[in-house]
Each structure stands twice: as structure tokens, then as C-alpha cells.
Amino acid sequence: MTEHPNLMRQAITASDRVLFEIQRAIVEGSIPAGSKISEPEFARRFNVSRAPLREALARLERCHLIERTPNAGVRVVTLTPEGLISLYQIREELEGLACRLAATQMPQAEIAELAALLDQHLSTQRVREGESYYQEAGDLDFHYRVILGSKNPYLINMLCDELYYLVRMYRVQMGMNGPRVSRAFDEHKAILNAIANRDGELADLLMRRHISASRHNIEQQLQAERT
Amino acid sequence: MTEHPNLMRQAITASDRVLFEIQRAIVEGSIPAGSKISEPEFARRFNVSRAPLREALARLERCHLIERTPNAGVRVVTLTPEGLISLYQIREELEGLACRLAATQMPQAEIAELAALLDQHLSTQRVREGESYYQEAGDLDFHYRVILGSKNPYLINMLCDELYYLVRMYRVQMGMNGPRVSRAFDEHKAILNAIANRDGELADLLMRRHISASRHNIEQQLQAERT
DNA sequence: ATCTTCAAATCTGTCGACACCTGTCGATCC
DNA sequence: GGATCGACAGGTGTCGACAGATTTGAAGAT
Numbered sequence: 001m002t003e004h005p006n007l008m009r010q011a012i013t014a015s016d017r018v019l020f021e022i023q024r025a026i027v028e029g030s031i032p033a034g035s036k037i038s039e040p041e042f043a044r045r046f047n048v049s050r051a052p053l054r055e056a057l058a059r060l061e062r063c064h065l066i067e068r069t070p071n072a073g074v075r076v077v078t079l080t081p082e083g084l085i086s087l088y089q090i091r092e093e094l095e096g097l098a099c100r101l102a103a104t105q106m107p108q109a110e111i112a113e114l115a116a117l118l119d120q121h122l123s124t125q126r127v128r129e130g131e132s133y134y135q136e137a138g139d140l141d142f143h144y145r146v147i148l149g150s151k152n153p154y155l156i157n158m159l160c161d162e163l164y165y166l167v168r169m170y171r172v173q174m175g176m177n178g179p180r181v182s183r184a185f186d187e188h189k190a191i192l193n194a195i196a197n198r199d200g201e202l203a204d205l206l207m208r209r210h211i212s213a214s215r216h217n218i219e220q221q222l223q224a225e226r227t
Numbered sequence: 228m229t230e231h232p233n234l235m236r237q238a239i240t241a242s243d244r245v246l247f248e249i250q251r252a253i254v255e256g257s258i259p260a261g262s263k264i265s266e267p268e269f270a271r272r273f274n275v276s277r278a279p280l281r282e283a284l285a286r287l288e289r290c291h292l293i294e295r296t297p298n299a300g301v302r303v304v305t306l307t308p309e310g311l312i313s314l315y316q317i318r319e320e321l322e323g324l325a326c327r328l329a330a331t332q333m334p335q336a337e338i339a340e341l342a343a344l345l346d347q348h349l350s351t352q353r354v355r356e357g358e359s360y361y362q363e364a365g366d367l368d369f370h371y372r373v374i375l376g377s378k379n380p381y382l383i384n385m386l387c388d389e390l391y392y393l394v395r396m397y398r399v400q401m402g403m404n405g406p407r408v409s410r411a412f413d414e415h416k417a418i419l420n421a422i423a424n425r426d427g428e429l430a431d432l433l434m435r436r437h438i439s440a441s442r443h444n445i446e447q448q449l450q451a452e453r454t
Numbered sequence: 455a456t457c458t459t460c461a462a463a464t465c466t467g468t469c470g471a472c473a474c475c476t477g478t479c480g481a482t483c484c
Numbered sequence: 485g486g487a488t489c490g491a492c493a494g495g496t497g498t499c500g501a502c503a504g505a506t507t508t509g510a511a512g513a514t
Binding site for chain 2: 012013055059087158162
């Protein structure tokens with residue numbers, strides 16, 4: 001229930017370490033989507049036995065990054081337009097809920113921290129205009145904080161532990177874009193304002209629109225690649 | 228991604244079998260909430276080695292039925308009012324979404340099957356009025372079918388594999404009640420009608436109300452026990 | 455009597471090995 | 485020539501055992 005990547009992400013056990021490495025490799029595409037994973041091979045590659053590797057694989061399955069078929073084997077997921085839509089449908093609902101809850105559950109101090117994070121994003125964004133840093137880390141970190149602010153453990157687990165890496169995988173491997181960055185920042189700011197004003201309904205609505213826009217963006221990107 | 232309990236639930240491997248047994252025992256309370264699970268002890272009890280047991284435990288953690296603390300051990304979750312509220316908040320959103328999707332994604336044949344299921348529930352309900360059969364299996368099976376009808380694999384996984392058993396655990400261990408049964412049946416029928424009419428918005432709204440009412444019901448039950 | 459300290463006991467994480475299953479390739483038969 | 489069948493290789497599921505960590509409990513000190 002408590003992993004909270006990007007923040008405290010120290011591997012305490014061997015299976016943790018392997019999990020983080022494989023997770024990262026899959027998200028970044030070093031391990032190609034759709035490829036098969038052989039347990040003995042990966043166990044050798046990461047210098048562990050099959051036991052911790054299998055535990056890591058079990059957790060990767062939880063993140064929807066791999067798929068197991070009994071007695072057959074493990075495959076990295078394949079990214080599809082349908083999968084992207086299904087994923088974002090859920091994000092809209094759950095992150096909308098997260099905003100509504102955060103508007104009542106986040107203490108002032110946490111809201112202030114989030115505002116500071118946004119300011120920091122702004123400066124980083126201006127410096128490295130066009131780079132993918134913002135979209136890859138910053139955008140997701142904002143969402144991350146809002147979700148944590150909901151204080152709903154199941155919601156946090158689902159979004160931050162189970163769906164987070166798959167979302168990143170889609171964004172990284174679909175290739176990230178430029179022009180939406182500044183607009184996304186404004187949308188984040190509006191959402192934060194709604195939360196600060198304790199207006200859960202508005203924050204919910206804005207977040208749904210924000211995610212919907214992001215989905216349309218990726219869908220366009222995807223359709224452009226298809227030509 | 229494809230377990231689909233209650234329907235095709237045949238244990239293909241040893242860890243499957245152990246998973247089902249422990250899952251059932253936890254939901255029914257045979258293994259008390261909050262109790263610690265010793266891996267060697269349970270391995271002996273179910274006549275398996277620790278390897279398949281650990282895999283079963285990993286999957287139980289996915290269902291939020293147990294909690295692991297590194298290097299410490301495994302404990303069955305404890306049921307709390309806060310946990311119940313958090314759980315139902317998510318159910319409202321996700322099952323609402325499921326209804327909206329089902330209204331456009333369910334083929335006519337599947338809707339007809341669901342209608343038949345409801346009729347069957349009606350007869351069973353009239354025969355064994357007051358028994359808990361309806362609430363425990365029938366009600367959840369209706370929800371189950373609607374979720375499957377959404378055709379969204381992540382949604383199906385989350386609700387049917389990850390949250391389903393925890394919901395059942397709350398309902399079973401909080402003790403199930405009588406008077407809401409017939410009202411719940413009418414609500415199911417209304418939801419089905421909305422789906423059959425391809426009115427996703429209405430189905431969404433009705434499902435949210437239905438789950439909200441169910442939550443209030445359990446909360447009352449819980450508050451009544453506290454006196 | 456209470457708190458501290460330490461050691462035994464237990465448990466978790468990890469390892470290497472074995473049985474059964476799966477998928478493949480080649481041989482045989484129609 | 486195509487299809488069926490059977491051996492082979494590789495892999496997954498499972499087992500028993502060991503090392504490090506943790507909790508328990510008792511002994512000792514204050």
C-alpha cells in the first residue's frame with residue numbers, strides 16, 4: 001500500500017531493486033513492449049535468483065506493465081489506442097474524485113507546498129522550453145501530490161502504485177510533445193486554485209477536462225504517427 | 228487481468244487453490260481480521276510449500292485483504308469505518324463509469340442475460356426472504372455483470388479482482404440486513420432499464436445513488452453496533 | 455517493580471534443484 | 485505435399501534449506 005515512487009523509493013530488498021530496474025526499463029522502452037520475459041534469463045541479468053525476480057514480476061503485473069499466462073510465461077504489455085482510452089477513462093474519474101477529496105482533505109501547509117512546486121515548475125519550464133522534463137516528471141508529480149492529498153488510501157494505491165507507471169509508459173513511448181506544456185501548467189494552476197478555495201466540485205471538473213485534453217493530445221499524436 | 232471469480236474460478240495451480248481458500252476464509256472471517264499470518268504455519272496448514280503460499284499472499288495483497296510490512300510479516304486487514312467510506316467513494320465513481328460504458332458497450336444479448344439474472348434473483352428473493360443469499364451473491368453478481376459489460380479491462384480488473392473481495396468482506400463481517408433487499412432489487416432493475424435504453428448518464432446516476440444508499444445502510448448498521 | 459539488555463526462537467527473504475508443462479522441430483504416415 | 489505424432493529443449497511451478505532480520509522472553513540492573 002505504501003510505495004510512493006519518485007519520493008521515497010529506496011530498495012530495501014533485492015526484489016525491490018529488481019522491480020525498480022525492470023519497471024524503469026519497461027517504461028522507457030529498453031525492454032520492448034510486447035517482448036517476452038524469460039525468468040532464468042532475467043534472473044541472471046540482474047544477479048538474483050528466480051524467487052525475488054518472480055516477486056518483482058508479480059508486482060509488475062499489479063502495475064499492468066506485464067501479463068502472465070499460467071504455465072506459459074510473461075510478456076511486456078503492448079500499447080494500443082484502446083488501452084490508452086480505457087486507461088484515461090479511469091484516470092478522469094479517479095483523479096476527479098481525488099481533486100474533490102483533496103479540496104476538503106489537504107491541510108493548508110500541503111497546499112502551500114503544492115503551490116511552491118508549481119512555481120518551481122514554472123521556472124524550470126521557462127528555462128528548458130520544449131524539453132520533455134515537464135511532461136515526464138513535473139506534470140505527473142503535480143497529479144501525484146493531488147492524489148496524495150485526497151487521503152484515500154485505496155485511491156492513492158490505485159493511481160500512484162498501479163496506474164502511474166503505465167501512464168508514464170504511454171507518455172514516454174508515444175513520444176512527448178511541445179505546445180501543450182504551457183497550457184497544462186495553466187490548468188494545473190487553476191486546479192490548485194480551486195483546491196485552495198476548497199471548491200471540490202470545480203477542482204473535479206477542471207481535472208477531468210485537464211485529463212481529457214491530455215488524452216486528446218496523445219490520441220492526435222498517435223494518429224499523426226499512423227500516417 | 229482475467230480471474231473473474233464466481234464464474235470461472237477453477238484453480239489451475241497450487242497457489243490458485245491456496246489463494247481461493249485463504250481468500251474465502253478471510254472474507255468469511257474464519258481467519259480473523261487483524262490477525263497475523265505466519266508463512267510456515269499456513270504452508271503446513273494448506274499442504275504446500277512456502278513458494279506458492281507467498282504467491283497467494285502477493286495476490287491477496289492486491290485484493291487489499293492483507294498488508295505486508297517488509298521483513299516483518301503479513302497481517303489480515305482490519306475493517307474500519309474510514310476504510311469503508313474510502314472504499315465506497317471509489318466504488319461510486321468506478322461503478323458509475325462502468326454503467327455509463329455498459330450502456331454503450333453491452334450487446335443486446337448480454338443485456339438480455341442480465342435481465343434474466345434479475346428475474347432469477349426476484350424468485351430466489353421471494354422464496355428465501357430474509358436470508359442473506361441475495362445480498363451476498365446476487366447483489367454483487369449484478370454489479371459484477373455490469374462491470375464486465377463496460378468492456379474496460381482496467382476497470383474490470385480493479386473492481387472485480389482488486390476491490391470485489393474487500394467489499395464482500397465488509398458486507399459479510401458487518402452482518403447483512405433485511406429491509407434493503409427489495410429496494411436494492413428495484414434499484415438494480417432501474418439501472419438495467421437505463422442501460423437497456425442506452426441511457427448512460429441515467430445509469431451512472433442511478434448506480435451512484437444505489438451505492439451511496441448501500442454505504443449509508445452499512446454505516447447505520449455499524450453505528451448501531453457501536454451502541 | 456520497572457526498565458534495560460541480551461540471547462533464543464521464529465520468521466522473512468533468498469537460493470539452488472527438481473517435476474511437470476508448453477511449444478518446437480523433425481520424422482513418419484496418409 | 486500436407487498433416488499427425490513423438491521426442492527434445494526450454495520454461496514455469498514447486499520444493500526444501502540457509503542467512504539475515506525481527507520479535508519474544510528471560511535475566512540482570514536500577
